[in-house]
Structure formats: C-alpha cells, structure tokens
C-alpha cells in the first residue's frame with residue numbers, strides 16, 4: 001500500500017504534520033503540497049488544535065521540488081507556483097494558530113522557504129538550509145526572496161542565493177534563521193515540549209499578534225499603530241484578557257486553555 005505523503009498526529013493540542021517522502025528527503029510533489037495545505041486548513045478549523053508543527057520524516061526536512069516529478073505536467077512554472085507552493089505559504093502565514101517549522105534535517109529550495117515560513121523555527125543540530133535554486137539556474141521562490149532579506153539583509157541573502165552555500169544550525173541561530181537548536185537525539189521530544197508550552201499561551205491574543213506582525217512587515221509606523229489600537233480592542237474584550245489580569249492579581253498562573 002502506498003504511504004500517505006503527509007502523516008498527521010495529535011498530542012496535547014499540538015498537531016504534527018510530517019512530510020513523508022523519506023527516500024527523497026521529502027522532496028515535494030503536487031500531492032504533498034496540496035495535502036499539506038489542506039491539512040493546515042483542517043488544523044485551523046479544529047478547535048482541539050492550538051499549535052501546528054510541520055516537520056520531515058527521516059533525515060531530511062524537505063529537499064524542495066521533486067526534480068523527478070516536474071516534466072510533462074502541462075503547467076508553466078508560474079501556474080505551478082500559483083497552484084501549489086504559493087497557496088501553501090499563504091496558508092502558513094495566514095493561519096490563525098502558531099505554526100512551527102521543525103527543521104529536522106536538510107531544507108533545500110522551496111523546502112528552505114518552508115523552513116523560514118513558520119512563526120517559530122526550531123532546528124535540530126544536524127539540520128541545514130540551502131537556497132539551492134541557483135544550482136539549477138532558477139530564482140528563489142515560495143517566499144524565500146521575501147523572508148531571507150528581512151532576516152539577514154539584502155547582501156547576505158544575495159550571497160546565500162547566488163552561491164547556494166549550506167547554512168548549518170549554529171550559523172542559522174546566529175543569523176536569525178531559527179529560534180532554537182536542539183540535539184538531534186532529542187529533537188522530536190524537544191519540539192513537542194516547546195509546542196505544548198506554546199499551546200498554553202492565549203490563543204486569541206496570539207492570533208491577533210500574528211495578524212499585527214504580518215501586517216507590520218509591510219506597513220508604515222502609522223498604519224501599525226492604527227492596527228494595534230484596533231486589535232487591542234478585540235484582545236481587551238476577550239475573556240483571555242480578563243483571566244490574565246485576574247490571575248495576576250491572585251498571584252497564580254493564568255489558565256488560557258478552556259475545555260471545549
């Protein structure tokens with residue numbers, strides 16, 4: 001029987017979506033990309049899920065487009081990106097819940113974009129990222145040209161893209177491409193523990209925070225101040241805010257998870 005391209009598992013309000021084409025370092029075909037996008041939307045709509053983790057099976061995170069699966073599809077490059085990768089990246093950034101890119105191994109090409117797209121990026125010690133596109137004379141896509149210069153500046157982004165050099169975990173941490181690096185041996189448990197901690201945070205406030213940050217990346221200060229004022233009203237009117245203030249006054253931890 002054929003293996004599912006995306007494995008779905010739930011533990012303690014954390015949904016883990018595992019790219020599952022291990023023998024090809026989870027290189028992406030259309031099935032994988034469309035299924036991953038669908039699963040993200042399902043996770044967003046499921047009230048039992050508070051955090052989503054995207055990771056890879058085996059030793060790779062994602063080697064980008066499956067180069068054995070690109071010809072004869074009858075789609076132009078533009079159509080292909082608009083049909084598969086672009087909706088996926090938009091879904092990740094637009095999800096109302098935090099998405100963790102749990103980079104367990106090599107992330108190359110569009111896989112590197114996927115590694116950068118999460119709200120939180122957690123890496124295994126042995127993971128690496130390669131803007132590999134120029135090796136096959138393509139332009140970085142799936143958001144890489146947007147994410148990378150915002151993280152490392154124009155010039156370092158250009159160098160990484162032009163030379164397709166491998167960025168290892170300790171450099172990724174230094175450059176701001178990830179938030180945490182965990183040992184390979186304990187990586188999956190460490191990611192789960194991190195995700196469970198994130199899942200205890202106020203979900204509604206984090207949804208609005210994500211909205212504000214995403215908008216601020218392309219807005220003026222004036223626009224950001226206006227949006228903050230608008231979103232703060234929504235946060236302030238929510239029960240999470242009342243609970244946070246009450247817990248503070250009662251000198252106890254706030255309880256932001258309510259049974260559904």
Ligand code: LHQ
Nearest residue numbers: 023024025027063064065066067068106108109110111132
């Ligand atoms: C692969 C792949 C792969 C198939 C490893 N495909 N099999 C968007 C729209 C339209 C068209 C084009 O592209 C895009 C966006 C993109 O993502 S373009 C970039 C596409 N990706 C690449 O060019 C990466 C190609 N792979 C590599 O450079 C290396 O495999 C990396 C650096 C990722 C890992 O190197 P190693 O750790 O040395 O592993 P390996 O090369 O031995 O790969 C292991 C296996 O995985 C091997 O198969 P085999 O049967 O020989 O064991 C590879 O053929 C297979 N594989 N990437 N993208």
